[in-house]
Amino acid sequence: MRIRLKLKTVEEQLIDYNYNADLNNLIYEVVKDADEQMAEKLFGEGILIGDKPAKPYTFSRLLFDNYKATHKGLIVKGEGEWLISTPVDELAETLINGLIGRYQIKVGKNKFTVERHQMLKDPEMPEEMSCFMLAPVVTSVFRPDGREVFCHPLQSEFYDLLRSDLIFKVKQIYGEVFDPADIQFTIIDPEKFELERAANLIHYKGKNIKGYLFKFKMTGPEKVLKIAFSWGLGSFNYQGFGMIDFLR
Missing domain, CATH: 3.30.70.1890 (Alpha-Beta Plaits)
Structure with missing residues (x-):
């Protein structure tokens, strides 16, 4: 909600x-x-x-x-x-x-x-959601040397992390597990997408967090889409990242 x-x-x-x-x-x-x-x-x-x-x-x-x-x-x-x-x-x-x-x-x-x-109230979830970000979406990984690296929307790793995060959240809320292959993301108008313009760097309590704002389409099971809409995509949601809405 x-x-x-x-x-x-x-x-x-x-x-x-x-x-x-x-x-x-x-x-x-x-x-x-x-x-x-x-x-x-x-x-x-x-x-x-x-x-x-x-x-x-x-x-x-x-x-x-x-x-x-x-x-x-x-x-x-x-x-x-x-x-x-x-x-x-x-x-x-x-x-x-x-x-x-x-x-x-x-x-x-x-x-x-x-x-x-x-x-x-949360709306009914369509089979395919066309969305935009109300807050930057963030994904990150820790490399073997201990560095945290922020991924970007032109990397497949970015979407792999979005999928695994959603599967974890859905299991926590509903107790169900879904196949990552059933969750797909596509950038809208990819020929117009500019990585530097999409990037947002936010300083949060001594830490720099890099996220991205862009329009995309998402398909997946209804419960996965509900969690994406209500809890957010990616990491650091409770710090104001990952909130999405429908394109209207």
Whole structure:
């Protein structure tokens, strides 16, 4: 399920590009306001899903209609929105309860009016999803020398990691295992795809995380598509990476 916050700022505001940690801290505050015990678990080892702890949520970037990218940060004004997504109904309900009476959110030094918030039910999954990213998708591997290397969408390894991650999440939520060969990804308009333009480097609590924003098609079993939509693709979902939406 998803929660959408409709935001507004009358004055122009300059937002630092590296605001993911601020948004994650805000989620902690919201959950804590509704259920302190859940907040401590969620932002500790994680809440128990099946027989393993997990942090089953992701969130979008701040999405404003009126924005300008500068070397100092993102200048925004007017109306915007922010989305949080989770496959766990109890967590979604806790988030909604924690947002009651919250008419303003703070992101770093910036403050935004919350005009309204609402719960969005997950749509029915089509056989093939045409999607875009609401937050960069990240995959990484550790090489034998201990280095963490971020993969990119022109490498087959990128998609192998997306598949294995989805299979792990689906097993945790549904207790079922699917064949990786049944999950396929295709870049939309590959002739227009530019790797450097798609790349996003985010600094998160002392670590540089490299992800990618691009449009793609995805096919797979319904439960796999549901988890991709509600939990996100790839790694670092709870740090604000991997959230997707349908192209409309």
